[in-house]
């Protein structure tokens with residue numbers, strides 16, 4: 001080792017052991033070095049007993065996985081590069097040609113797009129069910145059904161489903177299947193609850209997926225997803241598909257989520273309180289015909305939410321009077337100063353976006369007026385309310 005090029009790579013210096021900091025270390029690797037050939041041949045990757053290759057995990061990703069599993073009350077966690085890739089990972093892990101998938105009509109839109117696109121092309125069919133009606137789910141489960149997606153609250157329109165009722169329907173369907181038959185698996189998009197509003201596993205749900213992009217990160221600057229399970233077999237199935245697909249998250253992104261995670265509970269509580277206040281106020285404003293938020297008594301599924309959840313996240317939607325045109329509603333959004341136009345939520349900045357619900361649902365949408373969804377950030381409630389007030393004032397002048 002006399003040449004400088006070699007010395008720079010194989011330098012003998014090792015920092016002393018015992019460095020202890022508040023933040024977990026950020027480990028990064030494609031290659032992981034084995035101490036000998038025996039270890040290279042025998043080290044397992046599937047049970048986290050060691051390290052084999054960057055794609056199979058580092059101390060940093062293992063740490064985040066353990067913490068997310070803890071938050072959600074699960075035992076195992078797999079990380080994916082985005083929330084959406086966690087959705088499609090669950091689909092690919094459990095669905096085979098000839099299977100049928102059931103999705104709530106009010107599910108996160110790209111979940112439905114994947115079913116319409118790739119899954120349909122691969123011979124996997126899907127149907128939409130009314131998440132507010134467990135009997136509709138019961139009627140749609142067939143011998144072909146393999147996976148049922150759940151989402152609480154529903155995407156954009158925030159209906160809160162009877163999760164125990166929906167899980168009971170699946171349990172009854174499974175009870176009728178024979179010993180060797182494949183069972184129906186329930187998977188929840190738990191991004192809204194974030195493991196804080198309720199415990200998915202105590203409700204009997206098999207798989208909990210989350211967009212870590214939202215609450216755990218909290219910074220609007222990183223994309224990541226997670227799939228948490230309590231059952232070891234289900235976890236292994238997800239992990240094998242994850243490995244074969246080559247999904248990876250970067251050490252730097254993992255660090256950002258670990259950093260955000262320590263303040264997640266506090267952020268959730270503050271944004272929840274701000275959102276309830278703004279939703280209740282918005283309901284009293286002229287030009288607004290209905291506000292959708294699970295804490296409001298006339299919002300769909302309010303009784304389910306009151307029974308099963310303790311938090312209500314940071315989203316509410318306003319349906320405007322039918323007399324107001326889309327152009328007027330768009331102008332209202334453009335007038336907002338604190339609320340910026342953009343996708344996502346649970347970040348520091350408040351956001352809004354207009355939606356055409358009738359165009360994205362199969363079930364009939366009961367409202368005539370346009371809808372705007374608001375994601376409340378960490379700004380002061382008083383400032384957010386004045387912002388909404390000045391933008392609403394423009395609707396009537």
Ligand SMILES: *Cc1c(COP(=O)(O)O)cnc(C)c1O
Nearest residue numbers: 082083084108191211213223224
């Ligand atoms: C944002 C979101 C996702 C997808 O997360 P990305 O990280 O943006 O891919 C999935 N489900 C819900 C409910 C979401 O809000």
